[in-house]
Amino acid sequence: MAGDQLARVALTVLVYDRTRSPLLAALTYAMTIIPIFAGGVLLAGLADRFPRRAVMIICDLARAALVLLMTVPGMPLAGLVALLFAVTLFTAPFTSARSAVYPDILAGDRYVLGTAVTMTTFQFAQVAGFAVGGALVGLLGARSCLLADAATFAVSALLVRLGVRARPAANAAPGPPLAPVADAVAGIRLVFSRPALRTPMLFGWLATFTVVPEGLATPLAHWLHGGDVLVGLILAATALGVSAGSVAFSRLVSPARRPGWMGPLAVASSLLLVLLALRPAAPPTLVILFASGACTCFQLAANAAFVTAAPPQQRSQAFGLAQAGIYLGQGGAVIVAGAAAARFAPPSVIAASGAIGVAAALALAIRNHRMH
Numbered sequence: 001m002a003g004d005q006l007a008r009v010a011l012t013v014l015v016y017d018r019t020r021s022p023l024l025a026a027l028t029y030a031m032t033i034i035p036i037f038a039g040g041v042l043l044a045g046l047a048d049r050f051p052r053r054a055v056m057i058i059c060d061l062a063r064a065a066l067v068l069l070m071t072v073p074g075m076p077l078a079g080l081v082a083l084l085f086a087v088t089l090f091t092a093p094f095t096s097a098r099s100a101v102y103p104d105i106l107a108g109d110r111y112v113l114g115t116a117v118t119m120t121t122f123q124f125a126q127v128a129g130f131a132v133g134g135a136l137v138g139l140l141g142a143r144s145c146l147l148a149d150a151a152t153f154a155v156s157a158l159l160v161r162l163g164v165r166a167r168p169a170a171n172a173a174p175g176p177p178l179a180p181v182a183d184a185v186a187g188i189r190l191v192f193s194r195p196a197l198r199t200p201m202l203f204g205w206l207a208t209f210t211v212v213p214e215g216l217a218t219p220l221a222h223w224l225h226g227g228d229v230l231v232g233l234i235l236a237a238t239a240l241g242v243s244a245g246s247v248a249f250s251r252l253v254s255p256a257r258r259p260g261w262m263g264p265l266a267v268a269s270s271l272l273l274v275l276l277a278l279r280p281a282a283p284p285t286l287v288i289l290f291a292s293g294a295c296t297c298f299q300l301a302a303n304a305a306f307v308t309a310a311p312p313q314q315r316s317q318a319f320g321l322a323q324a325g326i327y328l329g330q331g332g333a334v335i336v337a338g339a340a341a342a343r344f345a346p347p348s349v350i351a352a353s354g355a356i357g358v359a360a361a362l363a364l365a366i367r368n369h370r371m372h
Helices: 002-019 022-030 035-042 052-070 077-089 091-105 109-140 142-163 180-193 195-205 217-223 228-252 258-278 282-295 298-309 312-341 346-371
Strands: none
Touching (some): 002 022, 002 109, 002 217, 022 312, 035 077, 035 312, 052 142, 109 228, 180 312, 195 298, 195 312, 217 346, 258 346, 312 346
16 A cells, blocks of 8 residues: 555656646545445356455455556656556456455454454555655656565455465455456445445445545646645545544444534545635644544444444445545546636635535435434
């Protein structure tokens, strides 16, 4: 994760410095998100049909090789973006396999606590990658940062090989080993036909509206008269907030009360972004982004409810589809926000995204309250 965020900062800053276009910078960021939709829909089922540890290792090694290609001297901008698309495509089957293994290891509330630990670890890795990313890009250059990212994938593959127990494939039903379309159709039918899966999935999709500050980090930093370091701090603020919120939510809120907090926290996470319409200076902006990230801890409860309802033999496919929706929404939101930031001030664009998020979260919270 740290290597990914470092590479993300490097490529986003590189594109913005070359073009001075908020739209193209946002499009580059979106290219780290949108391919996960295709991978989540069509490839996540591989982790049900094949051993999940093997899927994770293969995805890591493939991504390491592709990132190494990005470091070839003279690689044009279009080539970098295309390779970035291919690297990101392998993210969905990896994350689906990893998510599906967790319930096999951790039962009951231990799953929620384990997920919180994982989210905290990821967010601290994001903080490390984002906070020092801008400085390292300026100091070492984009190529060195990409080499570091490739190395992290190789280390990840080694860790999975040594630290994860080999387990048989979860779906042993007869049929072709590669059936991406059939798996996708079956998964879509599963998650949308069961309210116990559909509702927490929709709560997860609210992340569409809180990702916009990340996508506009570079234009926002320049609007605030900051440089590459402020880009990293903007990206780190939300990640640090998510980490703090996850720890507090998992430790201080009892399992029985967590579902009831999903709606209020979902509304608050977007409502806080509306405050950027006041166009505060850099320090208050970072505080707002931190607080918004902290309120997204409701995702822990949504995740736990989702995994409880997902059948083990289709768990990877279900996770993949849920993640695909999140990343499609995030990628689309970042592109739209980038286009809007070319005409309007970035804080106003982020505030508008927050307002739309409040409306969506309120509708979902009211519906969830009536169901319970």
